Amino acid sequence: MRKNRRAKYFFIFPAIIWVLAFTIFPLIYSLGLSFFRVRLGRPAQFVGLNNFARIFSDYKLGNSLRVTLLYVAITVSIQLILGILIALLFNQEIRGKNIFRALLILPIFCTPVAVGYLGLTIFYEEGGPINSILMSLFNLKIPWLSSRIWAWVAVFLLDIWQWTPFCFLVILAGLQSLPEEIYDAAYVDSSSEWEIFRKITFPMIQPVIMIVLLLRLIESFKIFDVVYSLTGGGPGTATEVYSLYTYRTGMKFFDLGYASALGYLLLAIVIVIINFLFRQIREVYE
Amino acid sequence: MKKVSILGVLVVVSLFVASFAFADITVTNASGESITFTDEEIGTIVTSGEKPFEGVTVTVTVNEGGPKGGISGPLYEWRDTWEQLTGAKLNIVEIPYAEHYPKVMTDLYTGTGQFDAFMIGSDWMGELIAGEYIIPVDDYIKDPRFPKWDPDALPPSIRTLYTWGDKWYGVLNDCDGQVLYYRKDILNNPDYRVQFKEKHGYEYNIPPKTWDELYDISEFFNGWDWNDDGEADSGIVMHLKVGAQGMYHYVSLSAPFCILPGEKVDKYHNVYWFDPEDMTPLINDEGHIKALDFQLKLAKTGPDAQVAWSLGEAWDYFLRGKAIFCFSWGDLGSLAQDEARSKVKGKIGCSILPGCYEVYDRSQGQFVKFDDPVVWGNTTGGSWHGVISVLSKNPEATYHLLAFHATNKISLWNAQRGWTGVDPGVKFHFLPPYGTASLDDYVANGFHPEDAKEYLDAYYENFFATNIVPYLRIPGGNEYWVALDRHLSEAYTGALSAQEALDRVARDWEDITNRYGREEQLKVYQESIGYQPE
Numbered sequence: 001m002r003k004n005r006r007a008k009y010f011f012i013f014p015a016i017i018w019v020l021a022f023t024i025f026p027l028i029y030s031l032g033l034s035f036f037r038v039r040l041g042r043p044a045q046f047v048g049l050n051n052f053a054r055i056f057s058d059y060k061l062g063n064s065l066r067v068t069l070l071y072v073a074i075t076v077s078i079q080l081i082l083g084i085l086i087a088l089l090f091n092q093e094i095r096g097k098n099i100f101r102a103l104l105i106l107p108i109f110c111t112p113v114a115v116g117y118l119g120l121t122i123f124y125e126e127g128g129p130i131n132s133i134l135m136s137l138f139n140l141k142i143p144w145l146s147s148r149i150w151a152w153v154a155v156f157l158l159d160i161w162q163w164t165p166f167c168f169l170v171i172l173a174g175l176q177s178l179p180e181e182i183y184d185a186a187y188v189d190s191s192s193e194w195e196i197f198r199k200i201t202f203p204m205i206q207p208v209i210m211i212v213l214l215l216r217l218i219e220s221f222k223i224f225d226v227v228y229s230l231t232g233g234g235p236g237t238a239t240e241v242y243s244l245y246t247y248r249t250g251m252k253f254f255d256l257g258y259a260s261a262l263g264y265l266l267l268a269i270v271i272v273i274i275n276f277l278f279r280q281i282r283e284v285y286e
Numbered sequence: 287m288k289k290v291s292i293l294g295v296l297v298v299v300s301l302f303v304a305s306f307a308f309a310d311i312t313v314t315n316a317s318g319e320s321i322t323f324t325d326e327e328i329g330t331i332v333t334s335g336e337k338p339f340e341g342v343t344v345t346v347t348v349n350e351g352g353p354k355g356g357i358s359g360p361l362y363e364w365r366d367t368w369e370q371l372t373g374a375k376l377n378i379v380e381i382p383y384a385e386h387y388p389k390v391m392t393d394l395y396t397g398t399g400q401f402d403a404f405m406i407g408s409d410w411m412g413e414l415i416a417g418e419y420i421i422p423v424d425d426y427i428k429d430p431r432f433p434k435w436d437p438d439a440l441p442p443s444i445r446t447l448y449t450w451g452d453k454w455y456g457v458l459n460d461c462d463g464q465v466l467y468y469r470k471d472i473l474n475n476p477d478y479r480v481q482f483k484e485k486h487g488y489e490y491n492i493p494p495k496t497w498d499e500l501y502d503i504s505e506f507f508n509g510w511d512w513n514d515d516g517e518a519d520s521g522i523v524m525h526l527k528v529g530a531q532g533m534y535h536y537v538s539l540s541a542p543f544c545i546l547p548g549e550k551v552d553k554y555h556n557v558y559w560f561d562p563e564d565m566t567p568l569i570n571d572e573g574h575i576k577a578l579d580f581q582l583k584l585a586k587t588g589p590d591a592q593v594a595w596s597l598g599e600a601w602d603y604f605l606r607g608k609a610i611f612c613f614s615w616g617d618l619g620s621l622a623q624d625e626a627r628s629k630v631k632g633k634i635g636c637s638i639l640p641g642c643y644e645v646y647d648r649s650q651g652q653f654v655k656f657d658d659p660v661v662w663g664n665t666t667g668g669s670w671h672g673v674i675s676v677l678s679k680n681p682e683a684t685y686h687l688l689a690f691h692a693t694n695k696i697s698l699w700n701a702q703r704g705w706t707g708v709d710p711g712v713k714f715h716f717l718p719p720y721g722t723a724s725l726d727d728y729v730a731n732g733f734h735p736e737d738a739k740e741y742l743d744a745y746y747e748n749f750f751a752t753n754i755v756p757y758l759r760i761p762g763g764n765e766y767w768v769a770l771d772r773h774l775s776e777a778y779t780g781a782l783s784a785q786e787a788l789d790r791v792a793r794d795w796e797d798i799t800n801r802y803g804r805e806e807q808l809k810v811y812q813e814s815i816g817y818q819p820e
Binding site for chain 1: 384387388391392394395396417527528529530589590591592593594595599603762764765768772773775776777778779780781782790794801
């Protein structure tokens with residue numbers, strides 16, 4: 001028995017080291033940095049809460065926050081809705097279901113940076129594949145990357161294309177775990193598919209949807225790769241998301257103290273949203 | 287008889303020894319082309335045959351481009367040769383353009399020292415000098431052990447970028463500046479000239495003398511099929527994508543609107559970036575606002591998509607014969623000679639950028655008129671060249687590599703081939719009477735003779751112009767450029783007016799200056815533009 005107790009410490013030890021080295025230490029170190037004016041190559045200077053105060057006068061930050069919130073709200077909503085719809089479809093008996101399912105989840109395995117560069121080719125305005133098709137069919141040329149709004153649409157489309165399969169896959173697993181008996185009983189009382197979905201299926205898979213929502217929210221707040229490679233934050237600053245702005249502040253301009261403060265602001269925002277969601281999940285379970 | 291025979295043997299032996307001592311050295315590059323150096327040109331380290339750098343590895347950073355890419359290409363092209371000559375190894379570290387500066391500065395700031403040399407953009411120089419991160423090379427230049435290159439061949443405008451004060455830090459490689467490329471064949475079409483005169487009431491000059499004239503021509507040719515390819519064509523094409531060097535267009539274009547020429551650098555003359563007395567940004571003064579308003583108007587005579595185009599896409603558009611004008615770097619002139627991607631070989635003209643009759647005078651707070659257009663040459667761009675890290679453990683081997691590439695023969699070889707990214711700018715790149723290069727050599731390397739003359743003369747005129755746009759070389763230079771780039775892009779996309787965008791640039795620049803320390807920045811800025819406080 002005592003041996004077993006020791007064994008569990010042995011197995012948990014690497015995880016503790018990992019968390020300490022790669023989560024706790026950077027967290028504390030960056031908190032320390034956020035109280036200093038740090039410029040590599042020069043002595044750090046203690047500035048108290050100045051970096052946090054600077055956040056309130058930084059007009060560029062407002063733009064990147066707005067852009068990020070908009071991005072999170074739109075892409076995550078669409079991914080969830082599409083994920084549910086496709087999962088419901090695949091929960092039926094369809095010929096070749098396995099093949100389609102395998103094809104559908106392929107985008108998850110792509111590297112986001114590669115997806116961004118792929119987007120550059122697909123959305124190329126002068127003779128790119130999408131515009132070529134649109135030109136031949138409708139004589140229409142969309143300014144995918146040169147218009148502020150269309151650049152957003154391009155980023156949205158790539159992200160939705162890549163992450164909807166994730167939502168679909170998890171929700172499908174949730175759907176397939178629902179007991180058949182409940183549906184048998186439900187069909188005795190009602191023949192409306194919509195009513196059955198609204199009153200039985202949706203409430204029962206709600207916890208799964210909340211988990212998917214949670215995971216996608218956390219990931220979406222950190223969006224960087226696709227934007228970096230597809231638009232570089234442009235045109236202008238139209239797609240300059242929060243992570244890109246923080247990256248530039250810290251890694252391009254070496255303003256590490258302020259970049260750390262920016263990191264903590266994002267952490268605070270995400271914690272508030274996640275806490276709110278956890279409460280909702282708890283209520284659903286209860 | 288015996289004396290004669292001994293003398294004869296001595297003569298023969300002497301000649302034999304001399305033939306080795308003064309033998310020219312022929313090197314062959316990766317393309318299989320050979321160049322022969324004299325002993326003096328290649329230096330005694332090579333001629334001695336001792337290979338003192340055996341076992342040494344020299345690591346150089348360069349913009350990502352691959353073995354046939356701009357600036358990185360020549361390093362690959364001559365790597366094997368240089369390694370054979372010296373016994374050293376060359377490790378080429380390619381870094382994407384946008385990441386190159388942060389990577390280099392991180393290496394220097396943290397004292398890691400994993401790189402011996404960097405192929406830098408000239409705007410990094412202020413930061414490198416202020417932090418004493420690179421070493422001067424004056425002693426090496428005079429040292430006969432190393433390959434010989436000629437600092438005096440550089441025009442003063444380019445020399446400024448390679449030096450700080452009276453010391454040389456850079457070793458000759460690239461010479462960047464933007465000139466005007468135009469479709470000579472189309473502009474000379476008599477029907478088009480008549481139609482233009484009917485519309486505007488005057489005959490245009492080829493090339494246009496002022497930006498206003500260029501606008502009229504660009505607007506005239508925009509939106510219709512003037513080259514009979516079945517598609518509507520454009521007046522001008524620019525690369526305006528954020529983060530892809532779009533802001534350089536603005537700097538080259540805006541100079542004649544807002545820099546008042548004068549005999550020396552003072553508060554009101556020959557300054558572009560900041561007030562040299564207190565570092566107040568000048569970027570949002572009336573001259574700049576007029577220039578950006580003009581550029582926004584001019585951009586409407588080009589393809590809408592150019593707002594999201596980087597260099598490659600804009601150049602490709604011009605090379606496919608879709609635009610009358612493009613103002614860009616020397617790469618475009620040489621790429622135009624590549625018939626695999628260019629339809630404009632033998633059809634292009636080149637000139638120094640146009641000027642303005644009216645220039646903003648800050649001392650009077652108004653635009654002042656000149657009898658002739660005020661024209662500014664520019665060194666816009668990186669003029670990418672090698673500097674040696676102070677952390678290098680092998681500065682001699684590193685300098686040897688850089689100097690080898692700077693020799694007249696290799697430099698000329700590079701300049702005559704478009705893919706190398708090494709643009710012409712020194713005397714021996716130019717044709718007589720300005721320089722010593724041969725038109726036949728350019729033609730042998732694929733240039734159309736008329737294009738080559740136009741191209742080289744335009745660059746000579748640009749780099750040796752009376753007025754040269756001051757170059758920004760202060761700590762944080764990259765950050766100032768990025769701020770300019772992002773807000774210009776906001777104006778290009780219509781999110782902000784010219785005034786709003788430039789006000790934002792000024793605000794960001796003030797923030798950056800305050801963070802770096804106004805007094806320190808002012809001192810470096812004054813030094814970098816040659817301002818003498820009274």
